[in-house]
Amino acid sequence: MAVVAHGHYRAALRFSKLQGWLGIPTVILTGVVGTSVFASLQQQPQVWWQVTVGLMSMTAAVLSALQSFLNFNDKAERHRSAGARYNAVGRELEQLLAQDEDWSPLTKIRARIDALAEESPHIPEGAYEEIAKIPVEALWKQ
Numbered sequence: 294m295a296v297v298a299h300g301h302y303r304a305a306l307r308f309s310k311l312q313g314w315l316g317i318p319t320v321i322l323t324g325v326v327g328t329s330v331f332a333s334l335q336q337q338p339q340v341w342w343q344v345t346v347g348l349m350s351m352t353a354a355v356l357s358a359l360q361s362f363l364n365f366n367d368k369a370e371r372h373r374s375a376g377a378r379y380n381a382v383g384r385e386l387e388q389l390l391a392q393d394e395d396w397s398p399l400t401k402i403r404a405r406i407d408a409l410a411e412e413s414p415h416i417p418e419g420a421y422e423e424i425a426k427i428p429v430e431a432l433w434k435q
Contacts, residue, residue, distance in 0.1 A: 295383055296424060301376030301413065303420040308369035315360045322353035368414065375413035382406055 329346045382405055389398060 295380075297416070298376045298379035298383065299427075300416040300420050300424050301372040301379065303423050304414075304416050305369045305372035305376065307417065307420060308365040308372065311363075312360070312365035312369065315356060315363070315365065319353060319356040319360055322349050322356065326350045326353055371414050372416075375409065378409055378413075382409065 326346060326349050329342075329349075382402060385398075386402060389396070389402070
């Protein structure tokens with residue numbers, strides 16, 4: 294349970310970083326292109342400057358389209374939510390084990406885990422590789 298939750302948190306962190314890596318250059322390029330277009334209206338720009346602004350404009354458009362299409366923010370939030378739900382079930386299991394009395398809730402908990410597995414997004418392979426480097430005992434303590 295802890296390993297899966299940690300994997301979802303790692304995936305959320307990865308998608309948040311990807312959003313930044315894609316979003317920041319998009320904002321910078323669109324700002325530079327917008328400013329350059331207004332500046333070029335004031336004077337006759339050189340050909341190399343027109344080509345540069347044109348390339349930056351196309352790059353900004355592609356980055357903006359990728360940012361919308363890949364939707365890293367949504368993916369990150371879905372993984373954060375899945376990790377939190379897995380941790381909640383894990384805490385419930387720990388509490389049940391500490392009571393050492395009635396084990397009947399295990400059937401309901403198993404059904405919740407199965408439902409979580411079905412509705413949660415897949416953890417990317419890179420997140421699995423990161424988790425494999427961490428000792429299992431360390432994951433249980435988090």
